[in-house]
Amino acid sequence: MALEAAVAAADMTSKDRRVSAIAFAILVALIVIAPFFAYPFFVMQAMCFALFACAFNLLIGYANLLSLGHAMFFGLASYVCAHAAKVWGLEPVSAIAVGVAASAALGFVTGALAIRSAGIYFAMVTVAFSQMVFFVCVEAPFTHGEDGIQAVPQGKALGFIDLSNPWILYCFVAVVFLFGFLVVQRAVNSPFGEILKAIRENEPRAVSLGYRALQYKLAAFVLSAVIAGLAGATKALVVQNASLTDVSFSTSGEVVLMTLVGGMGTFYGPVVGALIVIAMQNYLAQFGEWVTVIQGVVFVACVLAFRRGIVGELAARAKVSL
Amino acid sequence: MGPAVNIFGHAISMPQLYGQLLIGLINGSFYALLSLGLAVIFGMLTIVNFAHGAFYMMGAFAAYFLLQYTGLNYWFALILAPLIVGAIGAVVERLFLKRLAGFDPLYSLLLTFGLALIIQGLFQNFYGASGMPYAIPKQLTGAYNLGFMFLPVYRGWVIVASAVVCFATWLIIEKTKLGAYLRAATENPTMVRAFGINVPRMVTLTYGFGVALAAFAGVLAAPINQVRPGMGADIIAVVFAVVVIGGMGSILGSIVTGFVLGVVEGLTKVFYPEASNTVVFVIMAIVLLIRPTGLFGRAA
Amino acid sequence: MAEAAIAQRPAASATSVLSVKGLQAWYNESHILHGIDLDVREGEVVTLLGRNGAGKTTTLKAIMGIVRKRVGSVVFDGKELIGLSIDRIARHGVAFCPEERAIFASLSVKENLFLPPPISKAGAMSVEHIFALFPNLRERLSSGGGKLSGGEQQMLAIARILRTGARFLMLDEPTEGLAPVIIQQIGRTIAELKREGFTILLVEQNFRFASTLADRFFVMEHGRIIDTFANSELEGRMDRLHEALGV
Numbered sequence: 025m026a027l028e029a030a031v032a033a034a035d036m037t038s039k040d041r042r043v044s045a046i047a048f049a050i051l052v053a054l055i056v057i058a059p060f061f062a063y064p065f066f067v068m069q070a071m072c073f074a075l076f077a078c079a080f081n082l083l084i085g086y087a088n089l090l091s092l093g094h095a096m097f098f099g100l101a102s103y104v105c106a107h108a109a110k111v112w113g114l115e116p117v118s119a120i121a122v123g124v125a126a127s128a129a130l131g132f133v134t135g136a137l138a139i140r141s142a143g144i145y146f147a148m149v150t151v152a153f154s155q156m157v158f159f160v161c162v163e164a165p166f167t168h169g170e171d172g173i174q175a176v177p178q179g180k181a182l183g184f185i186d187l188s189n190p191w192i193l194y195c196f197v198a199v200v201f202l203f204g205f206l207v208v209q210r211a212v213n214s215p216f217g218e219i220l221k222a223i224r225e226n227e228p229r230a231v232s233l234g235y236r237a238l239q240y241k242l243a244a245f246v247l248s249a250v251i252a253g254l255a256g257a258t259k260a261l262v263v264q265n266a267s268l269t270d271v272s273f274s275t276s277g278e279v280v281l282m283t284l285v286g287g288m289g290t291f292y293g294p295v296v297g298a299l300i301v302i303a304m305q306n307y308l309a310q311f312g313e314w315v316t317v318i319q320g321v322v323f324v325a326c327v328l329a330f331r332r333g334i335v336g337e338l339a340a341r342a343k344v345s346l
Numbered sequence: 347m348g349p350a351v352n353i354f355g356h357a358i359s360m361p362q363l364y365g366q367l368l369i370g371l372i373n374g375s376f377y378a379l380l381s382l383g384l385a386v387i388f389g390m391l392t393i394v395n396f397a398h399g400a401f402y403m404m405g406a407f408a409a410y411f412l413l414q415y416t417g418l419n420y421w422f423a424l425i426l427a428p429l430i431v432g433a434i435g436a437v438v439e440r441l442f443l444k445r446l447a448g449f450d451p452l453y454s455l456l457l458t459f460g461l462a463l464i465i466q467g468l469f470q471n472f473y474g475a476s477g478m479p480y481a482i483p484k485q486l487t488g489a490y491n492l493g494f495m496f497l498p499v500y501r502g503w504v505i506v507a508s509a510v511v512c513f514a515t516w517l518i519i520e521k522t523k524l525g526a527y528l529r530a531a532t533e534n535p536t537m538v539r540a541f542g543i544n545v546p547r548m549v550t551l552t553y554g555f556g557v558a559l560a561a562f563a564g565v566l567a568a569p570i571n572q573v574r575p576g577m578g579a580d581i582i583a584v585v586f587a588v589v590v591i592g593g594m595g596s597i598l599g600s601i602v603t604g605f606v607l608g609v610v611e612g613l614t615k616v617f618y619p620e621a622s623n624t625v626v627f628v629i630m631a632i633v634l635l636i637r638p639t640g641l642f643g644r645a646a
Numbered sequence: 647m648a649e650a651a652i653a654q655r656p657a658a659s660a661t662s663v664l665s666v667k668g669l670q671a672w673y674n675e676s677h678i679l680h681g682i683d684l685d686v687r688e689g690e691v692v693t694l695l696g697r698n699g700a701g702k703t704t705t706l707k708a709i710m711g712i713v714r715k716r717v718g719s720v721v722f723d724g725k726e727l728i729g730l731s732i733d734r735i736a737r738h739g740v741a742f743c744p745e746e747r748a749i750f751a752s753l754s755v756k757e758n759l760f761l762p763p764p765i766s767k768a769g770a771m772s773v774e775h776i777f778a779l780f781p782n783l784r785e786r787l788s789s790g791g792g793k794l795s796g797g798e799q800q801m802l803a804i805a806r807i808l809r810t811g812a813r814f815l816m817l818d819e820p821t822e823g824l825a826p827v828i829i830q831q832i833g834r835t836i837a838e839l840k841r842e843g844f845t846i847l848l849v850e851q852n853f854r855f856a857s858t859l860a861d862r863f864f865v866m867e868h869g870r871i872i873d874t875f876a877n878s879e880l881e882g883r884m885d886r887l888h889e890a891l892g893v
Contacts, residue, residue: 152587
């Protein structure tokens with residue numbers, strides 16, 4: 025039942041298509057005008073984390089897989105890209121590519137093992153692997169431990185696009201973000217995405233229909249790792265450093281919070297959530313450790329009373345898909 | 347310098363070996379207590395309690411507060427801290443987790459995760475990242491000379507106390523009527539309710555008990571590991587790995603896996619120190635390859 | 647044959663132990679029961695007949711409170727059960743033996759048997775009395791719950807609910823999947839319980855079995871009661887019954 029319905033839904037109605045196009049247009053418009061109203065640096069950071077949240081949401085929102093160690097993909101790509109740009113002297117696009125490749129490899133290995141485990145263990149396995157990556161990053165010489173990799177050069181993308189120019193960097197980051205966003209959206213709306221959702225609805229039935237659930241889930245996991253890596257690598261170029269925080273448990277927690285607040289299972293939810301959480305962090309930085317507590321309280325409040333998140337709530341009331 | 351052993355090219359002295367084995371057993375004690383608590387909670391609530399590390403930390407802090415503000419010493423703390431923290435756990439279950447009982451278990455998981463953030467953030471706020479000291483109780487200071495090694499009394503106590511509590515818990519669950527109620531409610535809660543038993547209350551108390559076990563481990567840890575807000579987060583990832591390796595199908599399995607992996611970790615520290623942080627995770631990866639439901643787990 | 651069995655029990659009083667009016671129930675979105683009216687008087691054995699999917703089990707579960715979405719009135723012993731939790735309903739004196747028997751595999755037979763706490767003023771049936779009714783159980787006390795045969799499980803399931811002291815028993819297809827010899831044994835046991843004054847609501851597809859025990863019948867189809875008659879009228883209804891039950 026769910027499978028047929030899912031496949032039918034893949035042919036989006038024209039209303040959905042219109043809403044989708046309008047929403048995307050708004051997103052692009054906001055990105056274009058944002059640097060005139062807020063610090064470009066802040067907006068770029070927000071875009072990186074928004075992409076990270078989109079990657080996380082791909083897993084939780086459409087495959088029902090809760091990854092509590094997603095920072096390992098974000099942070100590893102961040103470190104590898106920073107190292108590639110600074111020590112190997114690669115130009116930005118190549119450096120990002122190397123970072124993404126590292127995340128993809130890590131995603132494949134950890135995903136293959138995590139997905140084998142019975143459902144309840146999945147989140148625990150992601151925590152365990154994430155901690156392992158953290159320990160490795162603490163010990164590995166190339167990460168410089170507590171100091172992290174500093175002064176990452178921004179260089180010239182593809183040899184001629186000068187990223188040290190803040191406006192050009194902004195455009196570059198915006199393009200990367202929108203590209204990643206569209207990849208996620210396309211994946212979810214494709215037949216692959218519909219099968220993924222069918223597996224989420226009723227796995228035994230999907231399997232009986234011949235779909236290899238494990239392979240689909242692994243593919244989703246690796247894609248999520250790749251996009252998270254893309255976000256992390258780009259972040260390394262934007263803030264020009266990579267540090268242990270990027271692979272830490274708190275970063276894993278933050279991306280969950282962003283997605284929850286914004287709306288799990290929606291496209292724009294993670295983006296909105298990332299914006300809010302980053303703004304909250306900047307605004308509340310003066311309160312020091314209270315930020316974590318406030319985040320935790322917001323988290324719990326959302327789980328108890330606001331499960332659909334901001335965008336989810338909006339979408340439900342307007343009866344559209346966002 | 348005692349007699350030396352040559353293994354894999356490392357020259358190890360026997361006292362060093364025994365010393366690390368001891369530390370391994372101690373860590374194993376904590377792993378066993380914590381994974382036991384997780385297994386008990388999972389059996390009844392079918393959720394993984396991501397706040398478990400935070401409650402462990404609260405247990406240690408409770409011991410510290412009791413000493414600091416009421417002068418009640420370690421021996422009182424051993425009983426009071428689990429009771430207090432367990433009560434807090436029961437309240438959490440009643441107020442929050444129960445509300446989410448009908449929904450996707452995902453939300454309960456997220457809730458415990460968020461709780462961990464709050465609890466840890468709160469303590470980090472007031473006590474920073476550094477630790478508060480907690481002295482070994484007078485009666486347990488000193489060491490026994492066993493001939494082949496010195497055994498610090500407190501460390502011996504930790505191992506014995508953990509083993510006793512773990513065994514007692516196993517006994518209660520497997521051999522008593524109360525345990526029968528627990529096992530039956532784990533298997534078929536609706537039917538147990540149909541016999542007139544207030545299962546929701548049992549669930550609340552079970553969560554409280556699991557949390558109390560974590561807090562007990564925290565009190566045991568306080569004199570050894572210092573009382574730090576980060577102590578729960580530091581240990582929880584390894585405990586999760588232990589649980590995945592053991593599987594949550596068997597109470598005894600969780601206990602055994604905990605102790606054994608602690609020893610394995612200790613031995614790794616002797617022969618291959620660089621890997622000691624990650625050896626448990628590597629074992630987890632291997633177990634996932636050959637037996638995904640865990641060594642003692644029941645296939646779903 | 648049926649007359650003789652029924653004649654042995656004390657005359658059923660006119661007081662309604664259970665009175666169900668307009669009971670509707672839903673499983674998630676599916677509307678299963680569309681307004682059930684039935685009553686069971688003290689000392690009676692009432693049987694709910696109907697084919698698979700008619701809603702018989704749902705009716706029992708709705709009375710027990712296991713099906714949460716329900717509307718209507720279920721009055722037991724003068725008390726309204728709609729809105730109460732499962733354990734409250736059980737403590738009022740309603741006992742339920744499900745179709746799947748629900749023997750706890752992780753408990754021994756002994757632990758299974760002694761699990762239910764006595765909930766009624768009359769107190770639990772004594773161990774001796776239980777062993778008199780179910781002699782096989784005595785030897786199997788230390789076996790694991792999962793190791794019993796179908797017949798032994800059914801015996802244990804009935805013995806278990808007798809321990810609560812409830813005087814109103816709801817039995818869901820006690821003979822399903824059992825060999826004829828065992829079915830006879832269960833029939834004798836239920837007849838004995840009836841003699842001792844228990845009130846029983848029985849769900850059965852095997853109406854030949856039910857006809858030896860039941861005082862009255864209710865026939866269900868698609869979540870509704872379509873017929874009700876006393877045992878004495880059974881002969882005349884056989885054709886209609888065959889149609890309704892699809893046998």
